[in-house]
Amino acid sequence: MRESIRFYLGSVRHQVSGFSPTRTVLDWLREDRRRTGTKEGCNEGDCGACTVLVVRLEGDTLVWRAVNACIQFLWMLDGAQLFTVEDLRSPDGALHPVQQAMVDLHGAQCGFCTPGFVMSMVAYCKTPGASMEDEAINTALAGNLCRCTGYAPIVRAMKQALTAPADRLDTQTEAIKTRLKALVDGQTVEIAGPEGRVTLPASADALAAAYQADPQATLVAGATDVGLWVTKGLRTLPHLISVGLVPDLHKIEPTPEGLRIGAAVTYTEAKEPIAALLPDAGEVIRRIGSTQVRNAGTVCGNIGNGSPIGDGPPLLIAAGAVLKLRCGEAHRSLPLEEYFLAYGKQDRQPGEFIEAVVIPQPQPGTVFRAYKISKRFDQDISAVLGAFSLVFDDAGRIATTRIAFGGMAATPKRASATEAALQGKFWTEATLKAAQDAMKTDFAPISDMRSSAWYRQTVAVNLLTRLFVETAPEHAGTETRLAGWKEQAHV
Ligand SMILES: Cc1cc2nc3c(=O)[nH]c(=O)nc-3n(C[C@H](O)[C@H](O)[C@H](O)COP(=O)(O)OP(=O)(O)OC[C@H]3O[C@@H](n4cnc5c(N)ncnc54)[C@H](O)[C@@H]3O)c2cc1C
Ligand code: FES
Ligand code: FES
CATH class of the missing domain: 1.10.150.120 ([2Fe-2S]-binding domain)
Structure with missing residues (x-):
């Protein structure tokens, strides 16, 4: 058991202990190191003023990632090398x-x-x-x-x-690799500070044991949600347990069940493999937060937060994903839609955590579409997200369908009445009309600061029209995205 974290700032090695588990990288840089080139703007991951560069060794490759220092905890640097703007000039x-x-x-x-x-x-x-x-x-x-x-x-x-x-950073590649290799010791880290403690388990087994011993602890993967509980919610979190630095959970791999995405896999890492299965899902992932948020935020953290407006869950539910949960030595699998019980309530026992989510290989002939509706194109939370998976039989009827929405209920939820209206039907205007009527019974959305209930309901019904226009046989190949929308990304 190690009682300090070890990392490099520029080329200087640091070994740090005794800090608060919620001390952010930004505060440490500006207050302790006086590296004030890294700015504080929003302190919530939105503006990028605090962006720093973190390099890690993966296999024999250096992976460089921009992250928001304001919502990264200091201990998340264990085993990494950090560069700030002060390190760039020769x-x-x-x-x-x-x-x-x-x-x-x-x-x-x-x-x-x-x-x-x-x-x-x-x-x-x-x-x-x-x-x-x-x-x-x-x-x-x-x-x-x-x-x-x-x-x-x-x-x-x-x-x-x-x-x-x-x-000049490229010319240091071998030196950086040598340094980072020397930091790997396979030990669990436990740090006690003035306001609590943090555990960095060395394996999934160590994580299972630590979480069973203290089920009240807060799990942290990429901290793109938990970071804000601290910087905006001003919460004190007495015991954090890291998921994001557990090597066994940092794996994305094909399995007989489908694509298995471990709990430490970030959206940046998962985007291409998911897009290879479901291209439209890849396009939605491109719009989750920003590069910095996707570099830290994990697919499973997006599930773990239980949010009704997370973008990942509706995509994954429509794709038929299965959640892998673990409590101590016990493992279980759950269709993802069954995990979300009610607002703020998930099917997770004390001491149980998400190990992975598995996306099955789509059946041949599957048509998958996902549409994110938000006020801004980039870096915005969805008002509504609709994800649709249709499988047609040889005669052209809709053989099976899975439709899931975010933003329409207290949890990410399947549109079961809509699915029933489509099941076994030819994809015609009459079927569309029946499905739209059914959708009005599937959801009773609320009004909030992102949109009104009326807007949400209207958009959801209209997304069915869009699905029809894009996928019905008579419209095959129709592209409804507006020409030029991509150029508006920064407006
Ligand atoms: C600027 C900004 C923009 C964002 N934009 C979007 C967006 O467009 N779409 C979107 O969906 N989200 C968005 N988010 C939210 C966030 O990035 C995602 O929810 C992200 O996937 C969370 O992953 P994480 O690894 O950072 O989770 P964390 O913050 O580490 O954890 C999130 C929650 O999950 C729990 N948790 C983590 N790992 C596990 C586990 N293995 N088992 C059980 N529980 C676990 C934590 O305890 C916590 O409750 C945004 C966030 C920010 C700051
Ligand atoms: S200060 Fe705005 S993203 Fe960190
Ligand atoms: S905010 Fe002033 S130069 Fe960008």
Whole structure:
């Protein structure tokens, strides 16, 4: 058992103990290290001013990720190397190519957002296959807000930086690998601080034991929800248990049951494998939070929070996903829709945790569509999310269907009356009308700050029309997405 965390800040090794379990990386950087280049804007993962770069060793590969330091806890750095904007300039004073491009192309005015942008841009430069396309760059930078420069000069700077030769961080690749390898010791870590403690289990077995011993503890995967309980909810959490750093849970793999996504797998890591099964789901995942949020937030954390407006659960329910739960030595499987019992209440026993979620291979001929409706295109929580899976028989009838919605009830929920109206029918206008009538009985949504009940109900019914227009045989191949919508991503 180790009683401190170990990581690098720049090239300096740190071994830290005795801190509060909810101390954020941002507060540690600014208050303890005086690294004030990393800014605090929203303190809730929205603006990107606090973006830092975290590098980890996965196998023999270095993986560079931009994350929001304001909602990452300090202990989440165990085994990693952290870079802030202060690490970019060369000892001889030369700017990093990204910084130079921001100067050359007038990418900053007041400069408050600039360090965060620069760190996201450096991370993008280190993304294998990083594209010069506007859409890819907009997606990479959607988690950084600027309120004075305008995004066009920043995108131009990004393109210039992408053409630059290797930077000084790249020249340290072998040294970084050697350092990070030396930090791996396979030990569980337990840190006690003034306001509580945190356990970093070394394995799923150690996690099961720790959580059984203290079922009141708070599990933390990527902290993109839990972080806000602290920074905005001002909650004290006396015992945190890490899920996100458990190596056995950090696996995404094909199994006979389907694609198994471990509880420590982030949305960034899961996006391509899920999109390979269900392309529309990949498109929705691209719009979950921002690059920084997807780099930290996990697919299973999105289930664990029990939110009625999480984007993952309706997608996964429509895809027929199965949840893998574990309590001590006991394992069980549950169709995902049965996990959500009522608002704030899930089918999870004290000491039980999510080990993984499994997405079955879609049957041949499955048509899967998912539509996220939110006020802003990027970085916004859904007002409504509808996910539809239809399987047609050889005669062209709808043989099976699974439809799930978020934002329409107190939990993510299947539209069972709508499904019944579609079952065994040809996909015609008459069937559409019957399904729309049925949908009005499936849900009684509420009004809240995201939308009114009327809007939600109307949109849900209209999404059926959209599904029909995109998938009914007579409309085959119709694309309803508006031309140019992608270019609006940063407006
Ligand atoms: C700026 C911003 C934008 C966001 N945008 C979106 C969005 O567009 N769509 C969306 O759906 N969400 C969004 N979110 C919410 C969040 O990113 C997701 O819910 C994310 O998937 C949570 O994963 P996590 O690993 O960070 O969870 P954590 O914050 O670590 O945990 C979330 C909850 O799950 C529990 N938990 C974690 N792991 C387990 C486990 N293995 N077993 C049981 N319980 C567990 C925790 O105790 C906690 O209650 C956004 C968040 C932010 C900050
Ligand atoms: S301060 Fe805004 S994302 Fe962290
Ligand atoms: S330069 Fe002022 S907020 Fe971006």
